[in-house]
Amino acid sequence: MLRVGIYKRSQGRITRQVTFAVLAIVIALGLLRLSTTLAKSGPHWQYALPGVLLMAGLWASYRLVNVPGFADFLIAVEAEMNKVSWPTWPELSRASMVVLIVIFSLAFVLAVYDILWRVLLQWGLHII
Numbered sequence: 307m308l309r310v311g312i313y314k315r316s317q318g319r320i321t322r323q324v325t326f327a328v329l330a331i332v333i334a335l336g337l338l339r340l341s342t343t344l345a346k347s348g349p350h351w352q353y354a355l356p357g358v359l360l361m362a363g364l365w366a367s368y369r370l371v372n373v374p375g376f377a378d379f380l381i382a383v384e385a386e387m388n389k390v391s392w393p394t395w396p397e398l399s400r401a402s403m404v405v406l407i408v409i410f411s412l413a414f415v416l417a418v419y420d421i422l423w424r425v426l427l428q429w430g431l432h433i434i
Contacts, residue, residue, distance in 0.1 A: 313372045318381030322371040325380060329370070333363035 337356040344352045370376060393401065 313374050313377045314381060318377065318384045321380040321384040321387070322377065326367050326371050329367035330364055333367065334360060337363070 337360050340359070341352055341356040344355065371380065
């Protein structure tokens with residue numbers, strides 16, 4: 307945990323950087339909430355404790371993305387992401403339009419069924 311070196315420095319760089327950034331943001335937001343909770347305890351507790359925990363969290367995040375097992379996983383993720391054939395913009399927009407049309411069509415059909423059943427059940431209750 308106290309090592310400073312980077313495991314397989316040139317491999318999986320982007321994936322490790324993004325993972326570290328997400329971990330750092332989550333830690334920072336949690337400690338921001340802690341800081342607002344400790345506002346009544348005085349400035350030493352409000353700023354010093356979250357600051358120390360932030361430094362420890364950033365160090366732990368840095369070390370986590372360089373643990374050999376986890377780093378190998380992130381390297382493999384980046385290698386697989388490079389194999390993906392990403393759609394072009396026209397393909398993406400066409401596929402998105404198909405999805406939106408299907409969603410709104412199904413929502414319309416379900417709304418009609420809902421109204422139909424409501425009318426039928428209310429009509430049935432008036433007969434009884």
